[in-house]
Amino acid sequence: MSALRAFAVPLPAFHPDDTINAVAERFLQPDLAKALSLAVVDAEGVPVGMISRHQLNDIFMKKFGRDLFGARPVRDFMRTEILAVDADRPLAEAAAFITAHMQFPLSEDFILTENGRYLGMGAVLHLLGAMEQQMSRNVADLNRAYSQLASSQAQLVQSEKMAALGQMVAGVAHEINTPLGYVNNNIEMVREFVAQMQLILQGHELLASTLLSPTATDVDIAECLASIDDMKAGLDFSQWFADLDQLFNDTFYGVEQISELVTGLKDFSRLDQAPTDNVSLNECVESALLIARNTLKYKVEVLKRLEDLPKIRCAASQINQVLLNLFTNAAQAIRDTGYLLIKTWTDDRWVYVSVQDTGCGIPRESLRRIFDPFYTTKPVGEGTGLGLSISFKIIQQHGGAIRVASEVGKGTRFVVSLPRTEPVSLSAVA
Ligand SMILES: Nc1ncnc2c1ncn2[C@@H]1O[C@H](COP(=O)(O)OP(=O)(O)OP(=O)(O)O)[C@@H](O)[C@H]1O
Ligand SMILES: [Mg+2]
Incomplete structure (x- = not known):
């Protein structure tokens, strides 16, 4: 059932030959207390006009109105530009048509027809109220759609930020990796160096305690010296310390680079x-x-x-x-x-x-x-x-x-x- 049909109230309609007095009496009946206007339909039930309370008042307010016009047929006074819509018309279309044609102040309701024949009367105010409700529903839908859009846009921005962040992190990680690599290498080399130094030191400690021992023989001392010599064989100490110095310099440089990048990241973000x-x-x-x-x-x-x-x-x-x-x-x-x-x-x-x-x-x-x-x-x-x-x-x-x-x-x-x-x-x- 179309939404518009719900507005049809099967109120009686007049015939064009009904008298103005009959119309006035009908409007006084309690069931029509709220009707602004009624339809006038021909023998086939096709609406041919509308007569409103407002028009009746105009007639009866005239001097001797009732006597002069009361016996005349409604066809002489009805409005022939009728406000009629087909009951199957979409609600919004009907509302647009009615608001474009209704009178101000509002003195008429509208006729609903089915296949061109009278079906009932509809109240303009009810129709406008329904439209208002629908519009506010539409506005709510629109608002919902808008906030969904806004949030998906925010998500997009977020995902772009994450992508940019990912790219940036990958770049920076790569940058940090290079100095980190040689800092690691250098530390490994220093560790080997220190281990060797430790051995040589231990040899010297052994030599010192042998020398101080009252029971140590020349052979013992010679063995100590020989083992120290073995450990030092092939080592150029001055070169060693120069290398070590270089290793430390390079390591500091690498660490500096890393810390520069970290500061840069902090500045960037x-x-x-x-x-x-x-x-x-x-x-x-x-x-x-x-x-x-x-x-x-x-x-x-x-x-x-x-x-x-x-x-x-x-x-x-x-x-x-x-x-x-x-x-x-x-x-x-x-x-x-x-x-x-x-x-x-x-x-x-x-x-x-x-x-x-x-x-x-x-x-x-x-x-x-x-x-x-x-x-x-x-x-x-x-x-x-x-x-x-x-x-x-x-x-x-x-x-x-x-x-x-x-x-x-x-x-x-x-x-x-x-x-x-x-x-x-x-x-x-x-
Ligand atoms: N400097 C440029 N030289 C040539 N083409 C460019 C340049 N800058 C942008 N473009 C073009 O504009 C398009 C859109 O750039 P935009 O930065 O918006 O996206 P993108 O670089 O493709 O992807 P994203 O920035 O999300 O990684 C690029 O795909 C490219 O075709
Ligand atoms: Mg880009």
Whole structure:
């Protein structure tokens, strides 16, 4: 059953020849107490008009109204532009039709028909109430859909962050592994050296106690000396100590490198700092470069032209994330070897960083899609296509802009501009 049929109340209808007096009397009956209007239908039951309480009042309010008009047929007074809808029409469509045609103030209800014949009367107010309820249900559905969307977007951002984090961790782990490897080797060598020294020392201790012993013979002493000589055979002590010194230097260097990377990681993520702080974009460039070192080395020569910059208020870890993505994209766009030119500069209103590579470039038809979420030209597992869309969002939330120019076969240049003045509001990217 269509939803509209539920509104049909089978109220009596008039015939066009019924008199105005008969109509007035009918409207006085208690069962019609709430009816605003009634249908006028012909012998076949087809609605031909509507007569409302309002119209009756108009007639009877006239001077001698009842005497002059009471005996006249309703067809002379009824409204012939009837408000009739087919009972099978969808609710929303019927409501739109009725609201477009109803009178103000509301003085008529509407006729419901079935196959063109009178079925009953429906109350406009009930219909509007039902529509309002449906709309608020729709709004609730929309709100639910919206919050689902927002949360899946947050999940996406999160998964991109996790992917970026995974990449970064892999890079940094690799970076740490190299110095860690030789620090390990060196310690192993020092351990062997110390073990040998220990043996020689023990030999000397034995020699000392033999010399002091009143019962020791010359043979005993000679044996001690011979065993010490055996242990020292082939050893060049001055070379040994020089090597040891070198080993310590190398080890310290390795440990320093590791600690530099760890500090770099901390700076990069700014874990110990407020979500927004005063930083120079140059610091962000250095932080992100340190983290990208593993991706860039061997294939990309980095050239820096960093001008003095004023500090700006921003979420440094987010800006680092943007730069890391730009550096990574550049490295991935360079097939064999190439250059990455990073420039920073400022004017009265903005600070700028440009990241330019000599990579494969981006075809014109792809340029407008690169900031779309999931747009990627990289093989599955290598790119999620979220890097630039998230970068775009981060820069936008900082009140800045990110632009790109590219030529296929020559390279690509991204320019990020951030306002020198403090942005009005800066909400963190989920
Ligand atoms: N420097 C660049 N040179 C050439 N193409 C680029 C460059 N930067 C971005 N692109 C193109 O834009 C696409 C989208 O970049 P985006 O950083 O959003 O995603 P991705 O690098 O593919 O994946 P993800 O960043 O999630 O690992 C890339 O797949 C690539 O086709
Ligand atoms: Mg990327």
